[in-house]
Amino acid sequence: MVRPVSLIHVLTIDSATYDAIVAHARRDHPDEACGVVAGAEGSDLPTRFVPMVNAAMSPTFYEFDSTDLLRLYREMDDNDEEPVVVYHSHTATEAYPSRTDVNLAGEPGAHYVLVSTRECGNGEGPVEFRSYRIVDGEVTEEEVRVVERYDDVPTNAQEV
Template sequence: MRRSPYRGGVLIIDTATYEAIVDHARRDHPDEACGVVAGPEGSDRPARFIPMLNAAMSPTFYEFDSGDLFRLYKEMDSRDEEPVVIYHSHTATEAYPSRTDINLAQEPGAHYVLVSTRDGADSPSYDGPVEFRSYRIIDGEVTEEEVQVVAAYPAE
C-alpha cells in the first residue's frame, strides 16, 4: 500500500467528521465522550466515525467497554482498517492529555484528539470556538500537531 500524503505532524480531517466528534462531546456532557475514527490501513485518513460508550460514565475519566473494543478491532481488521483517530472529551479542563490519557495511549500511529466542553462549550447554541486539539502520543511522549479541517479530501 502506498504511503498517504497525510502522514506527518498534521491531522487532516473532513468537516463532517470534525462536527460529529464535537457533537458527540456535547451530547455526552457532563460525562466524557469517547470514540474512534477508522480509516484504511496505512492511509492516515479518518474515514469512518464510530462513537463509543464511555463505560466509566464519568465526567473525569473515559473507558472503552472491553467487549465493544474487541468487536471494533475485529471489525476494523476484517475491513482492512485501523484506528486513525482516537478521541475523547474533557468536560472541565483544557483539551490536553492527562497523565491517565498518556498511560492509556497504545496506538502509536493514531491521532489522539481531545475536545473540551468546559465553560459552556457543551451547548449546541455556543457560538465561541471549540477547543479541538490533536496529539501523537508515543512511548509516553506527547507531541501536539496541527489540525486542518477540510470540506472534502482531495482525490488520490
C-alpha cells in the same frame, strides 16, 4: 502495516467527521465522550466515525467498553482499517492529555484528539479541538487541518 512517516505532524480531517466528534462531546457533557474514527490502513485519513460508550460514565475519566472495543478491532481487521483517530472529551479541563490519558495511549500511529467542552457544556459556545501524537509517553501536539473532502488531499502530502 507501514504508516507514512510525517515530518510535520498534522491531522487531516473532513468537516463532517470533525462536526460529529464535537456533537458527541456536547451530547455527553458533563460526562466524557469517547470514540474512534477508523480509516483505511496506511491512508492516515479518518473516514468511519465510531462513537463509543464511555463505560466509566464519568466526568473525569473515560474507558472504552471492552466488548465494544474488541468488536471494533475485529471489524477494522476485516475491513483493512486501523484507528486513525482516537478521541475523547474533557468537560472541565483543557483539551490536553492527562497523565492517565498518556499512560493508556497504546496506539503510537493514531491521532489522539481531545475536545474540551468546559466553555460551552451542551450549548453552542466554542469547543477546544486539539490533536496529539502520543508515543512512548511523549506528547506532541500537531496541526489540525479541516477539509471539506479528502479528494484534494494528496496521499502522504505531509512528507513533501
